[in-house]
Amino acid sequence: MDPFLDGLSQHLGPAGLVTDPADMAPYLVDWRKAFSGTARAVLRPGTTDQVSAAVRLCERHGVGIVPQGGNTGLAGGATPAGPGPQVVLSLARMAAIGKPDPIGMMVEVQAGCILQTVKEAVAEVGRQLPISLAAEGSAMIGGVISTNAGGVNVLRYGMARDFVLGLEVVLADGTVVNGLKPLRKDNAGLDWKHLFIGSEGAFGIVTSAVLRLAPSSRSRQVALLCVKDLEAAISLLGLFQDRMGETLSAFELISADAMRLVENQCGLAMPVSGGAWFLLVEASSSLDGLAAAMETALEAAFNSGLVSDGTLAASEQQARSLWALREHLTEAEARAGKSLKHDVSLPLRRMEAFLERIGARLDEMAPAARLNTFGHLGDGNLHMNVILGDTPAELASKISAMVHDLIVEAGGSISAEHGLGQYRLEEWQRLTPKAERDLAIGIKKAIDPNGLMNPGKAIPGAGERI
Numbered sequence: 001m002d003p004f005l006d007g008l009s010q011h012l013g014p015a016g017l018v019t020d021p022a023d024m025a026p027y028l029v030d031w032r033k034a035f036s037g038t039a040r041a042v043l044r045p046g047t048t049d050q051v052s053a054a055v056r057l058c059e060r061h062g063v064g065i066v067p068q069g070g071n072t073g074l075a076g077g078a079t080p081a082g083p084g085p086q087v088v089l090s091l092a093r094m095a096a097i098g099k100p101d102p103i104g105m106m107v108e109v110q111a112g113c114i115l116q117t118v119k120e121a122v123a124e125v126g127r128q129l130p131i132s133l134a135a136e137g138s139a140m141i142g143g144v145i146s147t148n149a150g151g152v153n154v155l156r157y158g159m160a161r162d163f164v165l166g167l168e169v170v171l172a173d174g175t176v177v178n179g180l181k182p183l184r185k186d187n188a189g190l191d192w193k194h195l196f197i198g199s200e201g202a203f204g205i206v207t208s209a210v211l212r213l214a215p216s217s218r219s220r221q222v223a224l225l226c227v228k229d230l231e232a233a234i235s236l237l238g239l240f241q242d243r244m245g246e247t248l249s250a251f252e253l254i255s256a257d258a259m260r261l262v263e264n265q266c267g268l269a270m271p272v273s274g275g276a277w278f279l280l281v282e283a284s285s286s287l288d289g290l291a292a293a294m295e296t297a298l299e300a301a302f303n304s305g306l307v308s309d310g311t312l313a314a315s316e317q318q319a320r321s322l323w324a325l326r327e328h329l330t331e332a333e334a335r336a337g338k339s340l341k342h343d344v345s346l347p348l349r350r351m352e353a354f355l356e357r358i359g360a361r362l363d364e365m366a367p368a369a370r371l372n373t374f375g376h377l378g379d380g381n382l383h384m385n386v387i388l389g390d391t392p393a394e395l396a397s398k399i400s401a402m403v404h405d406l407i408v409e410a411g412g413s414i415s416a417e418h419g420l421g422q423y424r425l426e427e428w429q430r431l432t433p434k435a436e437r438d439l440a441i442g443i444k445k446a447i448d449p450n451g452l453m454n455p456g457k458a459i460p461g462a463g464e465r466i
């Protein structure tokens, strides 16, 4: 008899409690297979009340809770870490989608809804949820909100935070806070939902959300361009911003080496060549006239001498093939062996010097390693990953520290969109000014005094050493 598991079983029923080691295994390792952990059980509640009851039991027994959505996070945030008993709490069974409101432009969804399923549901009423990630077929709304996910359309629409109108959360003592207000404007007091957006489950469990929608794009134009250097890429960003205005919805940067990896590892062919960098440029609109505007912008780009080669997708199918190259970058990297992820952002004007310094330092430190660089150039966000090859394992943390030191010197951030999880927590501790750390830790202590919400991730809890 185990009073903790018996209590959970009573509250959650057989569908809501997994204790068999083989059935628990997929919940205990992350997408990259870089992190694994142990848990007393995996909880799969079907309602907010069940989440609340389970959390109360965990509090009573001093068991930490690791919230989990689609388990596609890239920072080990959804995998148990550190000492002390823990459970994984999966939101997968809470996947109801309310009726989208096309005029109020919003939809209420539960945390376990798959992002792509929500996008499909709102498309049926002529609206879109423009949060676009290669993992959208598995990532869940609760995870997307808790990581404040970015993706390829941030340039135009903003990050996940910009889509959250209301939230329902369960706190570490089981209290349900229902803020599911379908309001665009609400300045009545503290806008507390922002504490939970992007805090990676360290403050509480997101169970439902009201999301803002955007008008559907009726047409899109997608081009793949080759440029010789980063300076040309940044100049072209300016050119497309001027010419395409608010229709510019993505401006992605991919190094020629990263593109070659997609060709070799995933068997996709590059339709253009001839430069150190590729740019994937997308414009989209709900009005007519986009094709003519894009053609004029491309003509100006070629005439400027900044582009060495390029192609404009002539059909939606071709547009998808161009995007497939971008969407396979993470997978191609995973197939190429062990890598270190660096998800940095910095001011555009400092990017070129930063890239040069990183390249030179990496050659000195680890000649067998190679950079795999791509990112959302329009957002100043680079995924500056290092494929380790034969590099000795003990150099890994030194390489990441070098990248992070240089990013801090350049006035940037060590995590533009993937979060800290357990992967970057020590680096956050090392590089964040004390006043800022104390503020985050103080809020954590106030909301989760026993440090039971996602221990060892994102924000250190009371008495937690990292």
Ligand SMILES: Cc1cc2nc3c(=O)[nH]c(=O)nc-3n(C[C@H](O)[C@H](O)[C@H](O)COP(=O)(O)OP(=O)(O)OC[C@H]3O[C@@H](n4cnc5c(N)ncnc54)[C@H](O)[C@@H]3O)c2cc1C
Pocket (backbone or CB within 6 Å): 031, 066, 067, 068, 069, 070, 071, 072, 073, 074, 076, 077, 078, 091, 111, 132, 133, 134, 135, 138, 139, 140, 141, 142, 143, 144, 145, 146, 147, 148, 149, 150, 151, 152, 200, 201, 202, 204, 205, 206, 207, 330, 331, 417, 418, 421, 454, 457
């Ligand atoms: C191929 C690929 C491409 C990706 N591309 C991008 C990209 O372009 N931009 C980007 O930002 N990210 C990207 N990611 C990372 C990942 O997809 C996002 O972080 C996504 O938002 C995670 O959602 P999830 O449901 O899988 O969350 P999980 O991985 O399950 O969890 C992520 C974090 O959120 C917490 N959490 C999950 N659900 C809840 C909840 N209901 N309440 C409280 N906390 C919760 C977890 O504890 C964990 O800390 C990519 C990942 C992959 C594998």
